[in-house]
Amino acid sequence: MLFDSVVFLFSFLPVVLILYYLAPGRLKEAVLLLANLVFYAWGEPVGVLVLICSVIFNYICGLDIAGKTKNRRRARLSLIINLAVNLGVLGFFKYGRAVLTGLGAVLPVDIPYQGERLPIGMTFYTFQILSYIIEVYRGNVKAQKNIMDFALYVTMFPKLLIGPVVRYPDIEKQLHTRQLSVGKLGEGMMYLVLGLMKKAVLADTIGVVYAKVISLETGQMSVLSAWLGCAAFALQIYYDFSGYSDMAVGLGKMLGFDLPKNFDHPYIAGSTTEFWYRWHTSLRGWFREYxxxxxxxxxxDEGRQVRNILAVWLLVGLYHGLSWNYIVWGLYCGILMAAEKLFLWRMLDGLPGFLGHIYSIVLVLIGWVFFFSPGIGEALSYLGVMFGAGASGLVDDQGMYLLVTNLSWFIIMVLGLMPFIHKGFDSIADQGDKGWAVVNAAVYALIFAVCFAYLTTGPHGPFLYLAF
Known part of the structure; x- marks a missing residue:
């Protein structure tokens, strides 16, 4: 079940909210836990068994590690075993198919078994489990003795499928103490509607442009078409992923939880380092901490700084998949960040602001080509077309048609990247009098109506990060 489905918006969510708000005391936790499992089992009837087993196993491991705090050697051994099991299971599902396919291509034997499909959300909930286990080992948090509270942390449906990746210390207290109010419910609904607009209206619409460009043969693609396709993907993945994240934050608020925001206007960055600092902030925080x-x-030591940055970005690339395009993308981002940290920052500090933005956007767009291409060869060919090599020309009829027919969408989406647009929505919501409250409600009701129209009649695709 996905946030942008009619079943979720008009059946699952209303029923859950009614039962949750009516349930007294600790029964709220039981209602929410049941809702989490139903939500996940809706699309993952087998994967939910893996999720339940993971919850039970790591609940026991947390208590085991906490009980060995006076013997660091035994606690460290338990930690290593836990990490090996969690990462091993994740690796089996995430990389097993790619490994066996690769072996089948080089070995003189037939390997009919191609591995299991990765259960949706497994990477995200495994990373959150590891946060809990590591923090218990470090002694920063107490082991959770109530298995229901631990299960709520792992399975909470707003963040279960695509994050944000919530570290256990950031939500520990909320598992026991959280406030429900009409104001927080309304705030959550606004986040939900804006996130739905990002996904259903903006991301899915611009995704059509990307799909048309990527379907062209390299020799049939002009320089203009190649840049349009890359820009369309950059906008699609931002509005798709940040839209889901906003919906997750909104749903969390409706249930009384404060989940972290996942994006901070990355496309206004003046360097690639700043861009990735603002992009998927919860995952960045996880890799930074652990x-x-x-x-x-x-x-x-500059050599160690470079090593650490490259190691993290290599892992970020592998996080997205066992494929050379993701590995090269991760190393490309890491090399840029290392170069900026060592010497490029001097040049960037001396540039006018708009040149820094252009520098950042161009290099990020080049990186996205490695990300969306199926392989290194395809990525290099596409990049070649972007810079004139192998292109059908600088401009062609197809490129001009895509530009002219979608120019208004590009303008709207570029404006949507700017902080002042969001501040405008916030200023309407923050007005205290009843008149502005009516205006605010009418604005969001209209946005929701438009979203519903797009959900039922417009182009519609799955959230891009469900693949990871």
């Missing part, structure tokens, strides 16, 4: 800092963080 990979970058343990490796030594930003040590004074």
């Amino acid at each position: 990979v970058y800092y343990p490796l030594g963080g930003g040590e004074t």
Whole structure:
């Protein structure tokens, strides 16, 4: 079940909210846990068994590690075993198919078994489980003795499928103490509607442009078409992913939880480092806390700094899939960030602001080509067309048609990247008098009506990050 489905919006969510708000005391947790499992089992009837087994296993491991705090050697051994099991199971589902396919291509034997499909959301809930286990080992949090509270942390449906990746210390207290109010419910609904608009109206619409360009043969693609396709993907993945994240934050607020925002206007960045600092902030925080800092963080030795940055970005690439295009994309981003940290920052500091933005956007767009291409060869061919090599020309009829017919959408979406648009929505919501409250309600009701029209009649595709 997905947030942008009619079943979720008009059946599942209303029923859950009614039961949740009516349930007294601790029964709210039981209602929410049941809702989480139904939500996940709707699309993952087999995967829900893996999820339940993971919850039980890691609940026991957390208690085991906490009980060995006085013997760090035994606690460390338990931690290593837990990490090996969690990452091993994730690796089996995430990379098993790719590994066996690769072996089948090089070995002189037939390997009919191609591995199991990755259950939706498994990467995200595994990372959140690892946050809990590591923090218990470090002694920063107490082991959760109530299995229902631990299960709520892992399975909470607003963040279960695509995040945000919530670290356990950031939500521990909310599992026990959270406030429900009409104001928070209304705020959550506004986040939900804006996120739905990003996905159903903006991301899915511009995704059609990307699909048309990517379907062209390399020799049939002009420079203009190639840049339009890349820009369309960059906008699609932002509005798709940030839309889901906004919906997750909104649903969390409706249930009394404060989940972290996942995006902070990344396309206004003046460097690639700043761009990735603003993009998928919860995952960045996870890698910083549990990979970058343990490796030594930003040590004074420049060689180690480069090593740590590249190691993290190699893992970020592998996080997205066992494919050379993701590995090269991750290393490309890491090399840029290392170069900016070592020497490029001096040049960037001296540039006018708009040149820094152009520098950042161009390099990020080049990186997206590696991300969306099925392989390195295809990525290099596409990049070649973007810069004139192998292109059918600088401009062609197809490119001009796509530009002219979608120009208004490109303008709207570029404006939507700017902070002042969001501040405008916030200023309407923050007005205290009843008149503005009516205006605010009418604006969001209209947006929701438009979203519903697009959901039922417009182009519609799955959330892009469900693949990861």
